[in-house]
Amino acid sequence: xxxxxxxxxxxxFDDIYDRPDPREYYARMSELDYRIPxxxxxxxxxxxxxxxxxxxxxxxTVLDIGCSYGVNAALLRFxxxxxxxxxxxxxxxxxxxxxxxxxxxxxxxxxDEQSDVRFVGMDISRPALDYAHAAGFxxxxxxxxxxxxxxxxxxxxxxxxxxxxxSTGCIGYVTEKTLLRIATAHPRRRPWMAHFVLRMFxxxxxxxxxxxxxxxxxxxxxxxxxRRFASADEQQRVLNTLSDKGIDTGGREADGxxxxxxxxxxxxxxxxx
Numbered sequence: 001x002x003x004x005x006x007x008x009x010x011x012x013f014d015d016i017y018d019r020p021d022p023r024e025y026y027a028r029m030s031e032l033d034y035r036i037p038x039x040x041x042x043x044x045x046x047x048x049x050x051x052x053x054x055x056x057x058x059x060x061t062v063l064d065i066g067c068s069y070g071v072n073a074a075l076l077r078f079x080x081x082x083x084x085x086x087x088x089x090x091x092x093x094x095x096x097x098x099x100x101x102x103x104x105x106x107x108x109x110x111x112d113e114q115s116d117v118r119f120v121g122m123d124i125s126r127p128a129l130d131y132a133h134a135a136g137f138x139x140x141x142x143x144x145x146x147x148x149x150x151x152x153x154x155x156x157x158x159x160x161x162x163x164x165x166x167s168t169g170c171i172g173y174v175t176e177k178t179l180l181r182i183a184t185a186h187p188r189r190r191p192w193m194a195h196f197v198l199r200m201f202x203x204x205x206x207x208x209x210x211x212x213x214x215x216x217x218x219x220x221x222x223x224x225x226x227r228r229f230a231s232a233d234e235q236q237r238v239l240n241t242l243s244d245k246g247i248d249t250g251g252r253e254a255d256g257x258x259x260x261x262x263x264x265x266x267x268x269x270x271x272x273x
Contacts, residue, residue: 005233006173008172009240010238010258013025017125018127018128019127020127021069021100022131026089029082029227030083030086034227036169036225036260037075040166040168041076043194043220043262044072044164044166047164051163057163058116060118060163060164061161061162062163062164063159063162064166064167065123065174066169066170066173068123068132071168072166074132076117077111077112077115078107105135105136108136119138120138121140122142122143122159124144140158151181159182160189161186162182165179165192168196168226169196169260172200175205176210179209190213190267193264193265195263195265196224196261196263199223199242199247200245203219210265214268219261219262219264222261224260224261226258227257228257229257235256238253
C-alpha cells in the first residue's frame, strides 16, 4: 500500500497517531529505523543539566512539542534506546490497553532516571496524549493546534510553566506561530529551546522571530539521522526540495535517510543586546 505524503513532501503517518496505545507506532517506526529521539537524548540531558546550573532550578519543567506517545519523555526516564523501547512494546502484543498502562507505570516506578524533572507534552493527537499521560510519561499535557489559534487560558498556564522546550520532528509542521505562542505564554520569563530540524525546513524565520523576543539561536555542529525514507516517492520529493535550496545531499539524504540539524535558542542574559 503506497505511503501517503504530507504537503511538505514527507510521508504522512497520521493513521498511527490515533491509536489507543503506541504499539503500532513503535512497530512502524522500527521498520524505518527511526532514531532521532535516541540521538537527541544526550543533548536534551545536557540542556537539563545546564538549565539547572544556570537558573538554579532543581526540578525543571520540560515541554515536548509534537510529543505523540511521550517518546522523548519515555527515553529520558527509562534510560533506554528506542530499539529497546520498540521491542518492549512488541513483546506486549497480547496485553490490552489497561494492562499496557499498568506495565508502563510499574516499570517507570522502578527506573525513573529523571524523577526530578516534570515532563509536559503538546500534540494534536488526543489518543497519543491520553496514553502518555495515563502511562505516567507525561505529568501534564496540552492538546492544541497553536498554528491556528492562541492557547486557552488553561493551556497558557500549563505552557507558561515550561523551563525547556524541545522537539525532534515537529518543525515544518509547526512554524514560528507555535513557537512564539509558547515562548510568550509567561508574561516575563522565556524558556530555553532545543529543536532538531530536518534540513528540508528553514529555521531562520523562526530564529528571527525568537530574536525579536530576546533570544539568541545557534546551530550546533553535526547532522543527525532521523529515519529511513518510507518510499522512493518521499525520497525524491525531499531530494528535490533540498536541491532547490542548494543543499548537497551526497552521503546523506541521497543514501536513504532524512537528516536534521540541532538549533539551540536561549534568551539573552539581561543587560546584553
